Amino acid sequence: MSFRLDRRSLLASTAAMGATALLPGRALAADPLTVGFIYVGPKDDFGYNQAHAEGAAAVKAMAGVKVIEEENVPETVDVQSTMESMIQFDGATLLFPTSFGYFDPHILEVAPKYPDIRFQHAAGLWSADKHPMNVGSYFGYIGMGQFLNGITAGHATTSKKIGFVAAKPIPQVLLNINSFLLGARQVDPEITCQVIFTGEWSLAVKEAEATNALADQGCDVITCHVDGPKVVMETAAGRGAFVCGYHANQSPLAPEKYLTGAEWNWADVYTGMVQTVLDGGTIDNFVRGGLADGFVKMSPLGPAVSDAARAQFEATRAEIMKGGYSVIKGPLKDNAGNVIAAEGQAFAEDDIALESMDYLVEGVIGSTS
Amino acid sequence: MPRLEAVILPLAALIAGLAVFSLFLIGLGKSPLTFFALVYKAGFGTGFSWQNTLSRVAPLLFAGLCVALPARLGLVVIGGEGAIALGGLAAAVTGVWCGALPGALGLMLMASAAFCVGGAWIGTVGFLRIRRGVNETIASLLMSYIAIALMNHLVEGAFRDPASLNKPSTAPLPAALRVGDMPIGIEVHWGLGIGVLCCVLCWVLLDRTTIGFAARVAGDNIRAAQVQALPVGRLITGFTALGGAMAGLAGYFEVTAIHGAANASLVAGYGFTGILVAFLARHNPLAIIPVAILLAGFQASSGLIQRRMDLPDATILVMQGIVFVTLLLSETLYGRLRLFRPDRWEQRA
Amino acid sequence: MSGDLGLWAVPVAMLGGAIRVSTPFLFVSLGECLTERSGRINLGLEGTLTFGAMAGYALAFESGSAWVGVGAAAAAGAGFGAFHGWICRFKGVNDIAMGIALMLLGIGLAFFFGKPYIQPVAPDLPSIPFGFWSDVPQVQAALQVNVLFLVGVALAFGMAWMLRNTALGLRIRVVGDSTEAARAIGIAPDRVQLWATAAGGALAGVAGAYLSLYYPGSWNEGLSSGQGLMAVALVIFARWNPVLCLFAALLFGAAGALGPALQTVGFTSGYYLFFAAPYVLTLALLIFTSTPGNALDSAPGELSITK
Helix, strand or coil: CCCCCCHHHHHHHHHHHCHHHHCCCHHHCCCCEEEEEECCCCCCCCCHHHHHHHHHHHHHCCCCEEEEEECCCCCCHHHHHHHHHHHHHHCCCEEEECCHHHHHHHHHHHHHHCCCCEEEEECCCCCCCCCCCCEEEEEECCHHHHHHHHHHHHHHCCCCEEEEEECCCCHHHHHHHHHHHHHHHHHCCCCEEEEEECCCCCCHHHHHHHHHHHHHCCCCEEEEECCCCHHHHHHHHHCCCEEEEEECCCHHHCCCCEEEEEEECHHHHHHHHHHHHHCCCCCCCEEEECCCCCCEEECCCCCCCCHHHHHHHHHHHHHHHCCCCEEEECCEEECCCCEEECCCCEEECCCHHHHHCCCCECCEECCCC | CHHHHHHHHHHHHHHHHHHHHHHHHHHCCCCHHHHHHHHHHHHHHCHHHHHHHHCCHHHHHHHHHHHHHHHCCCCCCCCHHHHHHHHHHHHHHHHHHCCCCCHHHHHHHHHHHHHHHHHHHHHHHHHHHHHHCCCHHHHHHHHHHHHHHHHHHHHCCCCCCCCCCCCCECCCCCHHHCCCECCCCCCCECHHHHHHHHHHHHHHHHHHCHHHHHHHHHHHCHHHHHHCCCCHHHHHHHHHHHHHHHHHHHHHHHHHHHHCCCEHHHCCCHHHHHHHHHHHCCCCHHHHHHHHHHHHHHHHCHHHHHHHHCCCCCHHHHHHHHHHHHHHHHHHHCCCCHHHCHHHHHHHC | CCCCCHHHHHHHHHHHHHHHHHHHHHHHHHHHHHHHHCCCCCCCHHHHHHHHHHHHHHHHHHHCCHHHHHHHHHHHHHHHHHHHHHHCCCCCCCHHHHHHHHHHHHHHHHHHHHHHHCCCCCCCCCEEECCCCCCCHHHHHHCEEEHHHHHHHHHHHHHHHHHHHCHHHHHHHHHHHCHHHHHHCCCCHHHHHHHHHHHHHHHHHHHHHHHHHCCCCCCCCCCCCCHHHHHHHHHHHCCCCHHHHHHHHHHHHHHHHHHHHHHHCCCCCCHHHHHCHHHHHHHHHHHHHCCCCCCCCCCCCCCHHHC
């Protein structure tokens, strides 16, 4: 779904990069490019923030680049100040405020004041008619990763019940839950997925209780979408359930029980974007990518994954790598009985409609409100 | 010279606290000089620094008042966070309902809604205290958790804007219902001005009116107040409600000046920082103003300290904790230092 | 294989939750109970608990033994408690405010020194499978009881006995009811309060170690969601009686397990409200059990919070 800039905006953006940015081989210039990364939580949380921090670490290794970071920045006026402080005091010209909640209103408030600075925001929905040209949004089709997680889960489950600990019923989370179940149903259409919402992105005790509640229900493969999956992984493995990772590689937490995991691959994405700027180019304002584009990757398969599971996993991954794969396709109903997709209808991974998902598919036990 | 004492002792305690914190830094092999230079630079050194600092002050003023007002009656209310959340929600929902009204009227209605909801929430704490004897510290804490749950429930349920996809929020406020910046050359919204005004008004109420006098009598000795037939019950309900109303206004400004809608970002810990502000200001509404600015300046410098000194973000928390402890410890010196008692100077010989 | 318990899943989950979730509440409230019976209040136990969680995890990781971690947490907690006890003996120092200050300091120090320990995996505390008699896995899981929970239960009864029947308990109670009276019979109230506050801090430190070393069993900055503050509420709720503290903690833990368990049996909407159930329940019980006149009859006379 990524598209090239039109000529006018390209001019605006290149002007915005400043004169030095136009020179090729900026890496050799005296002033390094200063890149700021802002995280909403601790950057070693085995999860969302760690995934971004690993990307930042890769950028740090590039020549001609200086990386500055700040963690635990709340989605309040704090992040506005942090962005401005990075620009004013550290001379940052490229910012990666990585939490979804930073976008509206905070980035939209600060960006117009600094037309020369580029704001790259994870997960936002940038649109040309509403948002400044020096703002870009990027994200990956990690739902595909949860679909592959689901395939390994479908092979591993004996109770035919799998579980999902989720933070909030928002489109990204719903897509992951649906993909996880639909992956498992590739193996056995009888499988159901119990979801429990914790209501918060990071709340250790509640995540542990939710995981125990899933195990009590007989769910024997568990995954999650919270900021730091460490607690869910450890608790689920402690209850004897298999686990599928999310955000980052959590296999060290439960080496025997870890099947695979849907990971961000921000290192490739960020080094690519920074290289574009170093070369004097402009990053697209709206960037999306999946497994094929190197935005998302899978953890190495764990020891508990059977040969049959491995074969189906690899075959499906190869299909996805061709691009345009559809997880959400007809005939499909939601779990209230409404038709989501009729026979023959399909939503490919890059279909923008998926980014406003508001349903749980048939077979998911839970509700969106 | 009690006035002089009330200024010099806290300042001395602040410096002592910073000295202890400097030792902590030296123990870690970090330079306190660099640290304070960065605090100055990031918090107060440039126009942008002042903007960064002052833009954080407004919620601290209101949250501080939420603690300081009941404290004058001897009540420790720690649940301002919940009143901020519900006040903000009330303002946002009112804003959505009166989107068609003229801006000024709509803003007044939103502020009133936040004021009333916050006031009712913490006022209930005072009411429970006098009617049922429920401890106000505990009740306000419990009600704060309940308020936040209620806010989340409503923001993700009944009041959710379906278009707020990945960040469940109420419907965005129209531009006419957004409070702008004050005309002071830097970008700081009106919450600061109104907050300072509220501090001054609360000080007048406490120090210059009979109600304030009655409250202080009751705060010193409830039984004496009852003997003098002061309306202790009404004072408690009134002061807790007024404190809650202030917290509600903090939520109002967060919504109308910052977020443009109510969502989970309203729960940002301002209510808890307000406890610190109020105690450091010794519950004096006027003193809340400089204390809030100082704390905001420290917080504004947190990022630069993380980036330049490679210290974790919790450094500012540690510093606040140490300063808070030394300031409270300095309370023991009031009335005991001869320096402030000229009448006793001669006794030294 | 796992049986489908249907609606029975909720009470089973609440039983398990009561045992798993209640332990930190139990330890903090016992510690606070002891402190308050001596006439001091320590609102800073949230900070003590957080620091104990970090120190316990860090030491358990460095030493390879979870029990070393528990010991370290207890020692750190005792340090915080003793500091609070020492500092509050000075005239004019408000112990409620000082508690809040130490809460801030404890959390700050825990976050400051805890950064390198978010990633590593420390050893867990052992648990005892009391559910061996049942072949229902849910019941077995619910009855995986951690040793610290048993220690806490014993401590609750032991503390109640100690306060009622021993000379030490008498001293604590006398000091708590009136420091004047204590001085008159030759007890040094400051010293008794210092020890009671230190012991209370140690228990709060152990509560933190339970969080980081058993359940949920890892250190991170969001580990404590107010357990230390809530436990102070539970003490008032439990009328300064250690045995009632045990039941208050169990009730609170069970109520906390209600939210997730209800979602698994089909009550899927309004989960924020179910999650708030423990707070609503505690508040409601406080309102109904308090009366303006005799509300705090069982409260220690010297307690600043009830004056």
